[in-house]
Amino acid sequence: MSQIYQHRARKRFGQNFLHDTGVIDRIIRAISPRAEQHLLEIGPGQGALTESLVNSGAKLDVIEIDLDLVSILKVKFALAPNFTLHEGDALKFDFARLDPAPASLRVVGNLPYNISTPLIFHLLDNAHLVHDMHFMLQKEVVERMAAKPGGGDWGRLSIMVQYHCRVEHLFNVGPGSFSPPPKVDSAIVRLTPHTELPHQAQDARALDRIVREAFNQRRKTLRNTLKNVLPAEAIAAAGVDGSLRPEQLDIAAFVRLADQFTALQAAESP
Template sequence: MTEHYQHRARKRFGQNFLHDAGVIHRILRAIYARPTERLLEIGPGQGALTEGLLASGAHLDVVELDLDLIPLLKHKFDSNPNFTLHQGDALKFDFASLNPPPHSLRVVGNLPYNISTPLIFHLLEHASLIRDMHFMLQKEVVERLAATPGGGDWGRLSIMVQYHCQVEHLFNVGSGAFKPAPKVDSAIVRLVPHETLPHPAKDHRQLERVVREAFNQRRKTLRNTLKALLSSDAIEAANVDGSLRPEQLDLAAFVRLADKLCEQTSAE
């Protein structure tokens, strides 16, 4: 890379550039891109993963917010006909504009910690277009995504993502794999949207509402934390024990509560 294209990580974009060749290879192996596929990389940075993804022969769209990185990415990859660069904010990007067939788009990203959760929810709005997502995230975020009921990591993020996707915590990545080294460890997660939802709710918004209320005061029992939405009788009628705390309930139980709220709202 010429001196002209050197780039320093910018704190306001939460940039930490991946440079460990072993980790890069391991991520590329987990993704296993094929020549006929359509991939989207969010925040390619200096192109550590971009190079390997393009080497697969797949078509790669990348979305990069940092204007200073655009010349570097163009210099490195513009000569490849499978490379398309979009300058902009991934949180506002219209993924449908790529016009992929249903369940075909493969999304990849080393996501800045400050936008990872809103970006995952933004992508889930387009879950019907997506085949899978591989993200590098803060390790504790991956632990919450992949959590199971009963533990402290089980909460709103686990439930709402698992409603839409199968979640797999693939492997952890130490801070030394990045420049500058972040203060926390990272992990790679694979999210695969369900083609058929295992526990479909009558109204997805009511599920969000119930989950948000339930975990607002996670130490309290459901009877207390949901009292503004559902009576004790309504909770019992949903076949849920109101004396439990929210972290003790599985996804199916939250869907039953949301469906009970739907019935109640439509009867009013």
């Protein structure tokens, strides 16, 4: 038996290895990698997707944190001239070191559930480098990303991802496609950064702050959840009804609130 199949999935890395060839082929078709492109795979694991990505002829960088898997990947793809392996934590990785052209990096990953949200926020901070992203995620995370205002899934993740990207929930994947099988369903999502932001905030950090504050107590009205950062008159000046709950607001309304916050901060600065 090869060393690859002797590797045991590690809970601390949230490892569930994709083995379903039908699902693998469907993901590769969705990505449709081409030789002239620059791809980045996060957490390649045992190389289920990596082999097809390498065979596409695209320039492929991969990031892997598990040293045992690093050894396996080095052996498996050592002779591929278009393959570069980076050992380390994707949450701390500086994507600019790959020297991609603006909006060129195509990011792929079967992301561990325990780091998926912070990793996506890390990538959103580098959205100017990214052409698109294809991720395997927990199905409920994808549903939150693709949610619309007014429902229980609408929240910080929905707003901040959709502020930066177009979200497409492509298809679902059952637990049996993985080893070991996870206890939840998974889904493939495509995130494509907007070439022009539909609703551009003066300061994206201010938007994130306002959205965080608003959803810290999502059952309360905006007047109450934002009282520490925006007075009632500033909420009204943004054209927002302070008696609404945060889940009732669309992205444009949150951007107007963020811009009010930015203006207040500027006025208070010496």
